[in-house]
Amino acid sequence: MSDAILTTHGLSRSFGGLMAASSVSIELHRGKLHALLGPNGAGKSTLINLLSGELRASAGEIRYKGDDITGLSPDRRSRIGIGRSYQKTNIFPAFTAFENCRLAAQSREPRTLRVFEDALRFEGVCTAARRALEAVGLDNRSDSIAPALSHGEQRQLEIALALATAPDVLLLDEPLAGMGAEEAMRMVELLRGLAPRHAILLVEHDMDAVFAVANVITVMVNGQVLESGEPAQIRASPMVRAAYLGEDGALAGYEQS
Amino acid sequence: MRRRTVALGVALGLLALFPLAGSDFYTELVSKVMILAIFALSLDLLVGYTGLVSFGHAAFYGIGAYALGLLAPKYDPANLWLTLAAAVACAGLAALIVGVFVVRARGIYFIMVTLAFAQMFYFVFHDTKFGGGSDGISMNFKPVAAIGSFIPFNLSDANHVYYFVFAALVTVFLFLRTLSRSSFGRALQGIRSNEERMRSLGFPVYRYKLASFTLAGALAGLAGYLSAMQFGFVNPELLSWHQSGNVLLMLILGGLGSLYGAVVGAFAFVALEELFSSVTTHWQLLLGATIILLVIFLPGGLASVASRFRRLLIGAPSE
Numbered sequence: 001m002s003d004a005i006l007t008t009h010g011l012s013r014s015f016g017g018l019m020a021a022s023s024v025s026i027e028l029h030r031g032k033l034h035a036l037l038g039p040n041g042a043g044k045s046t047l048i049n050l051l052s053g054e055l056r057a058s059a060g061e062i063r064y065k066g067d068d069i070t071g072l073s074p075d076r077r078s079r080i081g082i083g084r085s086y087q088k089t090n091i092f093p094a095f096t097a098f099e100n101c102r103l104a105a106q107s108r109e110p111r112t113l114r115v116f117e118d119a120l121r122f123e124g125v126c127t128a129a130r131r132a133l134e135a136v137g138l139d140n141r142s143d144s145i146a147p148a149l150s151h152g153e154q155r156q157l158e159i160a161l162a163l164a165t166a167p168d169v170l171l172l173d174e175p176l177a178g179m180g181a182e183e184a185m186r187m188v189e190l191l192r193g194l195a196p197r198h199a200i201l202l203v204e205h206d207m208d209a210v211f212a213v214a215n216v217i218t219v220m221v222n223g224q225v226l227e228s229g230e231p232a233q234i235r236a237s238p239m240v241r242a243a244y245l246g247e248d249g250a251l252a253g254y255e256q257s
Numbered sequence: 258m259r260r261r262t263v264a265l266g267v268a269l270g271l272l273a274l275f276p277l278a279g280s281d282f283y284t285e286l287v288s289k290v291m292i293l294a295i296f297a298l299s300l301d302l303l304v305g306y307t308g309l310v311s312f313g314h315a316a317f318y319g320i321g322a323y324a325l326g327l328l329a330p331k332y333d334p335a336n337l338w339l340t341l342a343a344a345v346a347c348a349g350l351a352a353l354i355v356g357v358f359v360v361r362a363r364g365i366y367f368i369m370v371t372l373a374f375a376q377m378f379y380f381v382f383h384d385t386k387f388g389g390g391s392d393g394i395s396m397n398f399k400p401v402a403a404i405g406s407f408i409p410f411n412l413s414d415a416n417h418v419y420y421f422v423f424a425a426l427v428t429v430f431l432f433l434r435t436l437s438r439s440s441f442g443r444a445l446q447g448i449r450s451n452e453e454r455m456r457s458l459g460f461p462v463y464r465y466k467l468a469s470f471t472l473a474g475a476l477a478g479l480a481g482y483l484s485a486m487q488f489g490f491v492n493p494e495l496l497s498w499h500q501s502g503n504v505l506l507m508l509i510l511g512g513l514g515s516l517y518g519a520v521v522g523a524f525a526f527v528a529l530e531e532l533f534s535s536v537t538t539h540w541q542l543l544l545g546a547t548i549i550l551l552v553i554f555l556p557g558g559l560a561s562v563a564s565r566f567r568r569l570l571i572g573a574p575s576e
């Protein structure tokens with residue numbers, strides 16, 4: 001049993017009267033891919049925003065490698081190894097795909113005082129950027145300006161940005177949404193390859209993909225954890241079936257976008 | 258890219274030879290424009306590269322100018338290098354202090370708080386005896402460029418002032434161009450493009466913005482110092498919101514975020530000012546109308562004219 005790298009206890013967040021996340025306790029382990037399921041509005045993105053520091057917790061705590069990081073800013077969390085991607089594509093529209101990733105990689109070696117040297121001369125950073133592009137299959141599009149990429153390619157770039165920061169923990173908010181079948185398959189392969197060396201939290205609606213790669217599955221409904229366990233346990237759970245999965249194990253109450 | 262280098266070379270050559278034309282009036286005018294170009298360049302770092310639209314940038318220009326006015330002895334010339342360094346340091350320090358409070362604000366709020374801070378500085382100089390009140394300070398001597406007993410040039414000579422300012426402009430331009438390609442400069446552009454994502458990628462955005470604000474303030478201080486040096490007096494108008502507005506207009510006129518635009522904008526602004534004020538006393542109206550038309554029909558500013566023209570001819574994006 002590997003040690004938990006990121007854990008939450010009683011993590012909650014309310015918006016006015018709405019409990020978007022309500023006393024959520026989960027554990028992410030290195031080497032495990034943890035899938036987060038739930039209908040729209042269940043609080044999945046809220047949980048990711050709490051873990052990445054973009055939302056402040058109303059209650060509860062977050063521990064990373066043993067330290068309490070509940071009050072840490074998003075940039076500090078990124079620097080200690082928590083990377084994320086966004087459900088709604090969040091890239092740099094002013095730059096090429098390469099420069100998008102190069103900036104992301106630069107965050108690991110900021111070199112703020114080297115103002116007389118062109119950043120392109122730092123080979124390590126450029127290599128990390130090219131690797132990230134290659135990993136998501138965008139290496140042939142590296143010189144395209146971000147808005148010129150297709151919707152699916154922008155989704156790939158979204159993931160590449162997170163990868164380029166070389167995180168230990170990856171929080172992926174619906175990474176496959178908006179990708180074509182081929183790219184989605186490639187991404188699933190990528191996730192499988194990343195899983196052994198990372199702790200991954202994957203929010204995803206594609207059930208085939210989830211059951212193909214997940215080691216652990218947590219189901220959320222109305223801000224609360226309904227059930228958490230191994231894929232077989234989740235698939236068999238009467239509670240999950242009733243609340244969320246259809247009779248045949250397919251997703252109910254979720255319209256394909 | 259090559260075309261740009263050629264254009265830059267030609268512009269530099271013309272500027273270098275300009276005083277040989279022998280008109281003192283125009284030599285002094287172009288010196289003044291080059292000082293404004295430095296001022297506009299410093300603002301481009303903030304607006305064009307970091308995405309911080311400051312409406313109070315003249316505060317640091319004014320502080321740089323007042324530093325010379327206040328440091329210059331009454332009956333002796335000041336030392337150029339010492340007072341110059343002090344002026345840049347004062348403006349940078351003031352920008353650092355103001356920046357601590359303002360760079361957290363975003364968008365319209367940033368515009369408002371920078372304006373408010375600049376007005377505060379304006380009233381300090383305008384309403385207290387500290388800087389000579391609304392009359393400002395007249396200096397009896399030009400600073401002396403002495404390094405020990407060696408005096409490389411003489412700032413009482415308009416041509417020498419011209420070349421000193423020219424050298425300062427080229428230095429600031431090259432410095433900012435180098436900076437914009439460095440890791441720091443590219444991070445600033447990332448902040449301009451998508452601040453939220455920069456933060457979630459691990460960049461301490463606040464510190465980057467503060468550094469940019471401080472550096473821009475210091476460079477504005479350099480421009481202000483040069484202005485005080487050229488004209489021999491300072492008054493609170495240097496810090497007024499008109500001045501902050503004018504330098505913003507120069508940038509918009511020339512184009513943001515290219516550095517070339519800042520320089521072109523300063524020249525275009527003064528040229529338009531001279532042109533319109535020679536035909537009517539309502540020249541500000543004409544200037545305003547011209548700028549509005551320009552923003553509508555040429556959103557990239559004058560610096561984008563060449564590439565637009567080329568795109569029109571070739572039918573493909575340049576660069």
Ligand SMILES: Nc1ncnc2c1ncn2[C@@H]1O[C@H](COP(=O)(O)OP(=O)(O)O)[C@@H](O)[C@H]1O
Pocket residue numbers: 015018020038039040041042043044045046047
């Ligand atoms: N910034 C916000 N302000 C107010 N309500 C929010 C905000 N973010 C999310 N919510 C609400 O919280 C609930 C959970 O949203 P979200 O975490 O985005 O769900 P999911 O990602 O599972 O679809 C929804 O009801 C949503 O409307």
Ligand SMILES: [Mg+2]
Pocket residue numbers: 044045046087173
């Ligand atoms: Mg969501």
